[in-house]
Amino acid sequence: MSFVVEMLRIRKEFPGIVANDDITLQVKQGEIHALLGENGAGKSTLMSILFGLYQPDGGEIRIRGKQVEISNPNVANDLGIGMVHQHFKLVHNFTITENIILGIEPKRGLVVDKKAASAKIRELSEKYGLNVDPDAKIEDVSVGMQQRVEILKMLYRNADVLIFDEPTSVLTPQEIQELMKIMRNLIAEGKSIILITHKLKEIKAIADRCTVIRRGRLIGTVDVAETSEARMAEMMVGREVNFQVVKAPAKPGKVVLAVENLSVLNNRKVLGLKDFSLEVRAGEIVGVAGVDGNGQVELVEAITGMRRAESGKIMLNGKDITEASVRSRIKAGIAHIPEDRHKHGLILDYSMEDNIALKVYDEPPYSSRGLLNRNEIRRYAQTVIEEFDVRSGQGAISVARSLSGGNQQKAIVGRELAQNPELLIAVQPTRGLDVGAIEYIHRRLVEQRDKGKAVLLVSLELDEILSVSDRIAVINNGELVGIVQADETDENEIGLMMAGVKRGDIR
């Protein structure tokens, strides 16, 4: 049996944790091998070792049967290993050709021979069905196309083994279909693929074999065709998993949040959100679906007051809050589970109690006349910690940084829900969490809804949107494409809408 890549008994430690503990991964020539595990299971570490970014503390790597030492990414390149990163590394105002040849420019004399390069790229593109125009500029092409440029980069460098790191997280369902086709073409031409993912459906659809790791340990390698999704999920999580979010039909009440013709600038000072209107009622969960970077951030920050509205109105319970400060919106009942818990959600160097008090410290009984009441803050923090099962070394006085991601997120969710808000805005609330925590947070969102509160859920995970929301607003390029009832739609329709196709055009 010929293995193209063998990583045997790999061990890698970081201060405080064992990221990879005796992991063995063997990839056959010409297969798509999925590497499955939850966030933080050690997938990225393992692949970084293969790509030469980290050195293993133990174990060995063999490429085509020969033992090698991959001291840096250049060595990996020379061995025919290429990596398609989750976040593309492209120069935006360069053409596709220029991006691909960057660093290995073919030269004729002193001049870069772009024509030859461009011809070669065109040829590669046709061979693998990539459909790429070598002369287009990166800033003008879609995200899916950019990903194909990344693939071409690897092919141009004669990579035989391609590592795809969570390749579908930035794509619409239709683009995902395209990608799968391309991956099959690559295999047909004799390449091997390692697919890093935590999405079972994709593995089932495309992979031949699957290696599952959990908490840095190897659980096993299985034949995908013979293994059910449920079984793989169980291997990944370590117990049986219930995918279904159980919820009763929504009973929408009065309008809590009304966004009217809202336009907001993005960080590049152009309109990131255009003429956007949306209503969220009490007792319903409205999901916002869309590919990353299509205006979600601008929408959320405008509602919470962290970003100024260019035009349009934001009403909360009938009151215009367009110009209100962040704090007054918080006091008016807007809670916000932010997308980035390290950037916005927590002050990592503060203790848990100080973090939990972040939105109430300025009101009695937690402080009076500018003096903090430490006892009250601790009591409050302890209730939240208990109720939301936040686990940490020293309870309320643990430094936030020392908690695991899941517990940090639970603390944020706890803090926001403890305010008993009128409107809960949850952005990617389950990002990077294990399945158990995801279930828990989904249940909390539904509970909030059932208490008659309004919930706005923004997520890049279509599954999450579909299973948790009552209504779904689809956003593309800063514009509202349409709003659909969650129980009347499917992934396909939402996917097309995410790509900008209006509902009327589909049917």
Added chain:
Amino acid sequence: MKMELNKEYVLALIAVVLGLLAGAILMMLTGNNPLQGYYFLIRGGLMSIERVGNTLATATPLIFTGLAVAFAFRTGLFNIGAAGQMLAGGLCATAIGLSFAWPKVILLPTAVLGALIAGALWGFVPGYLKSRFNVHEVVSSIMMNWIAYWTVYYVVPGYFKGPYLETESRKITEAASLKVAWLTKMFSGSYINLGFFLAVLAVIVIAFILNKTTLGYELKAVGFNRHAAEYAGIRSNRNIVISMMISGALAGLGGAAFYIGYASNIQIGVMPSQGFDGIAVSLLGANSPWGVFFAAVFFGLLHSGKGFMNAMTNIPPEIADSIIATIIYFAATSILIERCWDRLKKYLRGAK
């Protein structure tokens, strides 16, 4: 939390010991006995009640500037303008002291308050520029240093010069001085003054603000994570201005302690070195108020013991200055030591 404090305490001690070792090496290289050198250094700072008083008097402005820098650090700001804030405070205090013939109970508090306000104003400008126009506070506070420097240059000879000297103001009267007879007598003629007690008070107040008030909670939140602070509705721009004003006010008080306490007039053409030493004090003191206090006293001891070491040994003054600078430099690198420490631990674990 407790673990953290202990670690910082150990690091600061290591830094001090390393600094003393480096100074010892320098003494040996210049052919002197380091034990003898340090013996006289310490005697010079502590051997009589007068010298103890002088050590504390030397430390007093450093406590203020160290606190000023540390306070700004806690809000994520680098106040390198403590020297200018000191000058502004000192000039204001001197001007008040020389302009009014009020009784001490009124004049002295007014002068000190004036110094506080002038320092706060000098801190306000970089704070405001930062919050409003995102001008980096390092750049603007350095420029404020020179504005203060040249303001003193213009104002003192123009309005407050003595009958015989152009380069310094008239001597302030007893009524405007932080020096008080009972204290001077208690420390047998040393330069210790009420400024020291003001400094202790400032340490207590700042520790209180940082740990017990919503203002301190907000300031630290902005310092640790500006994004999260804004997310929580804390107006970080406002807090930047407040923080720089408090920091400036502290340095301004340091100016009062120096110019109407330690000295009794203000000289033109001198940028007070305490403004910059405050950075080292703050680093050694790990930005905590009491840490700053002890670091400043340590530096005060070095500065005031140096002359006696000079007088009793063959170490020339220039080398002595280098030795003191080396000790301060090492002492201020506790952060670096922390990194080396972490790396060493990692290395040891790897070796296992």
Added chain:
Amino acid sequence: MLKKGMGLIIVLVVLAVAVSGCFTKGGTNLKVGMVTDAGTIDDKSFNQGTWEGIKRAGEELKVETKYLKPGGTTEADYMKEIGNLYDAGYKFIVCPGFKFETAIYQAQDKYKDAKFVLIDGSPHAGDGKAVVKENTVSIFFAEHESGFMAGIATALQLKEGEVGFIGGMEIPPVQRFNWGFQQGIQYANANLGTNISLKAENVIYQGSFDNVAAGQQLAAQMYDKGVKAIFCAAGGVGVGAINEAKSRAKAGQQVWVIGVDVDQYSEGIYDGNKSVILTSAMKKIAQAAFDMVQAEKDGKFPGGQTLTFDASNNGVGIPDENPNLSEEVQTKTAEVFEKLQSGEIKVSDQRGNLIK
């Protein structure tokens, strides 16, 4: 945090105990100490001049010498160093410069068994009223006579053309240099057949003693206007002027600077052995410091007195060697100096109708 401070103190105390007993006391010899003013010991000015005198005394009179550098320029800083010298057994203390006036005023009472020499100042309580106690000597120099001699030498050497003056701060000693210099030029024009002009626009006080760049700029402006020689009584500002003169001299232009306080000839050297320093208006600080140590050694310390070093006791004047002055000029200058010493010529220390 309290623990941290305790730790520090413990370390220091242990160190102190560990080394106690290394204390050796000096002999019965006279120990002469000096506290420097702002600036370094090799400042080519007061500090250096004073220290050279003390060092000479150390060699010739076999006394122990030591200088200390204060941490700042306040009275408290000076007092601390005086205390350090005293506690270390240095009971003859020389301090250069008027900035020590209030410190010496206190020290002469506080350390009654020590002796103090204050150069270029007299002790007072901050009110300008001189109080020279029995253990103190206050020394002044007749800057106007020094400036006068520099004016004579300059006029004789240049014969005709324009000269200028750059002062530091507008303070009495600097003013006296200026006024003496002007009287010297006037005297030479009237009695020695020279034709030198000094215009009011070329008499400038820069306002500081340390702004080198400003000195360079002022000198450049004057040289551009046709000034041939500039008398600089301005510390670091003068250094800027000297730098400007050097770069012009290197480019072939003939420009001069007249130095101040000490013989600044070596400061002005360019191209090997040439110097832009025409001559210097000296205060013989080293001599004064040496004389005082010698007087103490001989038991003739003039305690309680205020001494003025002037032409009559060779305390001021131009250097003995002036490579840039011709033999003839030096002879004639010496003649004038004799007349000054004998009192035949009188130089006023007041402005009168002179420029600024």
